[in-house]
Amino acid sequence: MAEGHPQRPAAALARAQQQRARLAQGDDRHHGVACRAAPEPVAVPGDAVAPVAVVAQARGGELLAQLLGVVGVECVAGALEQRVRQLFARRVVAQEAWDGHHVVVHTAALGAPGDIGGQAFEQVVGTAEPAREGVDPRAVGQRGAPGPCQLGQAGIAGREERALLVVHGPTLLLFRTPIRMNSAAGAPGGPAADDGGMLFADVARVSREVAGTSSRSRKTQLLADFFRAAEPDDAPIAIAYLAGRLPQGRLGVGWAALRDRAAPAAQPSLTVRGVDAALTAVGEVSGQGAQAGRRALLQDLFGAATAAEQEYLLGLLTGEVRQGALDAAAVEGLAAATGADPAGVRRAVMLSGALEPVAQALLADGPRALAQFRLTVGRPLFPMLAASAKSVTEALARLGPCAVEEKLDGIRVQVHREDGRVTVFTRTLDDVTERLPEVVAAAAGLDAEQFVLDGEVLALDAEGRPRPFQETAGRVGSRVDVATAAAALPVAPVFFDVLALEGRDLLDLPYAERHAALEQLVPVAQRVRMQPVAHPEDADELRLAEDFFAATLARGHEGVVVKGVDGTYAAGRRGASWIKVKPVHTLDLVVLAVEWGHGRRTGKLSNLHLGARAEDGSFVMLGKTFKGLTDALLDWQTEQLLARAVRDDGHVVTVRPELVVEVAYDGVQTSPRYPAGLTLRFARVLRYRDDKTPAEADTVETVRAAHTATR
DNA sequence: GTGGGCAAATTGC
DNA sequence: CTCGGACGGATTCGG
């Protein structure tokens, strides 16, 4: 496998949650770690607020008074500041002001573009002047247009309204509109690091600040400030940390190694590179006594860390950093810090398969560095993902002329070949070449020297029907004795896209042209089946598509992916031009127990234990789900289930089996864990069936029949 | 010392 | 993987 390849943050977080779930019982000391740090009070000079001119008599004045009051000012700082920055970053030329029943704030003294530090808000406030009368609100236009410009809208945490900011001349206009409100989270302000030294404490602080605001643009600003102060050599590491991930990837450190920690240091002294070196050392410990050795190194590291640093380190090591900003936010922040185009930065990241090198190059050389990041055969890029639709008809309606392709239930692979060398990557860009000799052989047999193919690998039985997903996944997961595994369960690649061919980059070609290239390169036996639909509004063609969907299911596959003929390959994105359609199955199951939620679901009963009815009238647990629950439903079920509780051990609340839920699922799979030997794949709650009693719930036999039917 | 049991870490969907 | 909710910008709608 790729040594030290950074793991995907989302995946890492999910794993961490598993750990946490296991440890949740009798150990809830970590709950606070993941949650946002309490907002720190922000010191706002009293006379900075005073000069503000509140022109409006109506809501605007009231709003600004509220916004600038002691209570709300830290919330506003984020929303306003970001807009002011945006204004100057985009060099919007402003001319005149409109006030009406809104608020006008003078911005003339902000200084030169790019010279707006963390104090922008205070400067704005401090230089406010009375607004002029008579500016026409109808003249408000879009950014870049002459005249007044709407800069954008910003939710303000803790207030049930949205600020709408318009600039005209040296004047900012603040509107408000009521909105549904998010959770209150004050944004701690504070200037960025005031020196070039990259202390680990700075990273921890920025992470905490980012976690403290729910505004995405505010997160971006915080990250941008941070990156501006970063040295290129520090950036890759710091970015990884800020994205909640360790550059080392796997470290062999779990909860056990972190249970007892050294007392925190009083003063921050750790540098980013120092922490990185220490963690690398931890990762390199192996062999006899490895655990103890790691523990000792970690003790040293934690002993040198302040309490805040320890908390952050712990979050990083356990994958529990929750700051509401991962790679996407880092990309935005990086673009803002370097003046590069955000879309360009994003594309560079997707094509190079990693954020860190892009960050380093951008900070060292500026926006022009982006040009060096292109699709490179041999280096993986993030695969394109698909949106989803409930039916083929819906997907066709959204796409127009398109093609319907089989969706195979296997492992996504990206196959590169260059100079006779074949490399195979997974969806998370792990190198699995060694584990999939069949794929290597297939790629080697194609008649081209250089290419990148996108496809799926899966095990088929003698009749060409797919084996259960679990078998394919097990095979791809095995790396110890590949030859034996391959003999026992051969797998085969099935390709559906070509991204590069003989020196040409095909990403920006429309699907139809890429597919034509695919047909030239890959024999039909190694391509997914495909049904073109040139005129989806035509009833005959629509039926053709529906029939293809049905036939695909009949062949034992998962569903279809509908692809617009004009769509380009949107690396790393859930592109709108790919839409997957899978059949939905449902069951009515009984709630046997429920678990207390974590994070934002703390205090709510969240994760339902689902049971099917057995012949003797008892209930057999089939799995759990927490998905599909709206906040309202969560509240409702908490109340209802508590009323039926028979036991609560602090983690699992056992209830009388009285409530019936309708559950959707993607399939039934065998389970080593549950008593029936069966469990549901991707179960989610559709609704509670108050019209059904547990005696009317679906039976284990029904589920078993569904299992045999779908495999 | 060696093998079995177990927990932890990863990764797939 | 799944889903719901939040954010921010774009577009639509009602007086």
Added chain:
DNA sequence: CCGAATCCGTCCGAGGCAATTTGCCCAC
């Protein structure tokens, strides 16, 4: 027709199950 309301793309976090490998510990 303008200004407020709504929509939409995107991101994030909550949390699921199965399978595999690796290293530690304990019993023999």
